[in-house]
Amino acid sequence: MTKTLSDSISIKVEVSYLERQSLPDQDHYLFAYNITITNHGDEPAKLMTRHWQITNGDGEVNTVDGPGVVGKQPDIASGEQFAYTSSAVIETAVGTMHGHYTFCSQSGTVFDVPIPAFRLASPNTLH
Template sequence: MREIRDSVRVSVKTHYLPDQSSPSEKKFVFAYTITLRNEGDENAQLISRRWKITDANNDVQEVAGIGVVGEQPTLAPGEEYTYTSGSVLETETGTMEGAYQMRTDSGEDFDILIPAFALVPPHRLH
């Protein structure tokens, strides 16, 4: 039997936004697009999120709140939900990691961990 916390798959794509960034003002803007896919056998609702955002100076921002982009989507088995949000760093590179708190229709709460992913402008990739 599969663990419930393995029932939602998360994928992440990041994009540097040079038109909104201002390196001379230490402002580096990134968008990230997250897709959640319910691979379990019951509905799962996204209740809240927690993010740890770390820049290249090891300065950390902690962000937590209800839902994502103003929504608390419920995913039926096999269903996907995609949203885009953003983050602003004071350095050109950084990382994000976090978790979503989810709830099944039967009232069981579980966390989906989001492993660290990089925020890096294309010109910094090797």
């Protein structure tokens, strides 16, 4: 099996519910997510754009597209990591997020790295 450029980037996600900033009685649930991106490849890669699909518990989808992450388009050297924290608001106690990052390798190849779905859930919520 041939290793692709997208296989050379790994993404780790950790989610936390921000109870103090959430207003459940107003259908406002705030979640922080910490992302760690690791470049396992042989060449640097620049994170160019992000694409997210945020789905609440009612199945309503909000799409977010834009350049970079948290105002940056980081160059991630071979063997290095880039970490950041951001947040998402949904109208239900449970939801999901998934998407992809678009990278450009040092040699000019543009490639997408999928971000598998992860759960947004306030504590003690079943869905």
